[in-house]
Amino acid sequence: MRIALIADTFPPLRTSGAVQLRDLTREFVRQGHAVTVMLPASDLPEPWRLEDYDGATILRLKAPQTKDIGYIRRTINEFIMPFSMAKQLKKSPLANERWDGIVWYAPSIFHGPLISRLKKISRCKSYLIVRDIFPEWAVDMGLMGKGMPYLFFKAVARYQYAVADVIGIQTPGNRQYFKYWIKQSGHQLEVLQNWLAEPAQLQCSIRVNQTSLAGRKVLVYAGNMGIAQGMGILLDLAEKLLNRTDIGFLFVGRGSDLNRLKASAKTRKLDNTLFFDEIDPDEIPDLYAQCSAGIVALDFRHKSHNIPGKFLTYMQCGLPVLANVNAGNDLAEMIRQERVGQVCETNEPNELLEAAGKLLNQLDADPELSERCTNLFRRQFAVEKTSRQIVSALMS
Template sequence: MRLALIADTFPPLRTSGAVQLRDLSREFVRQRHLVTVILPSADLAEPWSLEDMEGVQVLRLKAPKTKDIDYVRRTIGEFLMPFAMLRQLRKSPLADVKWDGVLWYAPSIFHGPLASALKKASSCKGYLIIRDIFPEWAVDMGLMGRGVPYRFFAAVARYQYSVADVIGVQAPGNLAYFDRWTKGPGRRLEVLQNWLADAPHAGCSVSLAATPLAGRKVLVYAGNMGVAQGMGILLDLAERLRARRDVGFLFVGRGSDAKRLAADAQARCLDNVVFRDEIHPDEIPGLYAQCHVGLVALDPRHKTHNIPGKFLTYMRSGLPVLANINAGNDLAGMIRQEEVGRVSEDGSVNTLLRMAEELLDGVDADLERRNRCRDLFKRLFSVETAVQQIVSALGGEGKTGQ
């Protein structure tokens, strides 16, 4: 199939979404499909830029800036983004390409107009990959009320849903949210698990042997540190475990809360905590090879279901998890059923402390746990399965682009 993949994140960005889309596009190519990733770029001097990345065609289109700016300017930029991209696309060598399928990745919720235009021009199906349900999660978090801004974002999101023929959500618990959407003719709703490609151990620029955590059992958090994660409880846990000289905490990444968390740890004099800046995704296996437990945190105010990309990276590396997440999240049942760690849903540091000690004290004894983690990754989160599922939904079984 010849596929257009619309997104607003891709390498050289290092976000979990960028890594996911890199792995997905590579796998499309491996399975002999032709894929073009279509991205906005505020840095281009020309209307468009076309490059080849390991067989993946990457088309960057000049569009307003949407990253690292205030919320008002970001909203305006994202609203204008698909229209700017469509205008620049018409100037590019791919203006007249006919696609066999269009897929797009949310976030952002603003890709609907571009996806609609490509679908109509090619008379093909569209697959919307939803990794978070915005603006609902922002309301849950108390970041937004149900006033005018909410109604605006909700209308944009509904339009995006209306463009899709197939929607893939990341957890069964999110299916109910789209009950009304499924009543439209020809619509299909399904669970599309998060995915990640297998990765070799390629070394890591972070060496724990050169830190105060040398020789300790290390609980690691690698990824975004923002308001949606609710990571304060992890520092509370580190404070409770400060007396255990055999235990340490490593936080690697960036985000809106990263500097605040590091300053908080310093203010508490937590000598069992180390912060490091974001590293290249290819270094993650080398980082985890030095660690013992992976940390997952989601703010308890969330009401939607989320299986974070970092959970997949832990499973891929055979790291059991210690998770503090919102009550009822599908991830809790998965962790318990698959016996790949401990999970707290009550937001209590006392519960998390008990579970952390159980996990740490048994981390060397339960040698099969690492195998269970890896088996779960291969069974549910392989990128091969994700590509096959998307191609099937778009009606392309057995059809390649070669």
């Protein structure tokens, strides 16, 4: 198939979305499909730029900046983004290309107008990969009420859903958000699990045995540290385990809460806790090889279901997990069913402490724990399965 893949993140960015889209692109190419990835780029001096990326064509299209700016300006620029991309596409060598299928990734929720135009030109089906149910999660977190901004974002999201022929959601629990959409004839909703390919093996710049955590069982958190993660309770846990000189906590990444977490750890004198900046995704396996378990954190106010990319990386590398997630999240049931770690759904520090104790005991007493993790990854989260599922839906 000739596949157009539209997103707003891709390498050299290091976000989990960029890594996922890199892996999906490579797998489409490996399976013999011709792939063109279209991306907005605010730093281009020209209207468009073509690149080759491991056999795929990357078309970067000049558009307003949407990252690392204020909310109001970001909203305006994201609204303009698809129209700007469509305008620059007309100037590019791919202006007259036709596609057999269009795939796009949310976030962002603003790609609808561009997808609609591409569908009309190519007369093909489209597949929307939904990883972020916005604006609902922002309301859950108390970042937004149900006033005019919410209604605006809701309308934008609904338009995006209306353009899609198939929507892939992360977990069965998220079906409730698409009840109205399923009723419309001709639409298909399916669970599309998160995915990862096998990463390259780069030596990690972080050497745990050269830090104050040397010789300890290290619980690692690698990823975004923002409001949606609700990570304050992890420092509560670290404080409760200060007397355990055999246990350490390692936080690696970036995010809006990072400085606050660092300051809190310093104030509490958490000498069992270290923070490091974001690393190359291909260094992750070597980092995890130095650790005993991975940490998953989702703010308890979430009502939607989410299986974070970091959970996949833990499973891929055979690391069991300690998870603090919102009550009823499908991820909690998966961890329990597959016996790949321990979960707290109450957001209570003492219950998280109890779960951590159980996991630490499990690390010593369960020799098959790591193998169950890797088996779960291969069975549910391998990128080969994801790419075939998307292609099958586009061709049906």
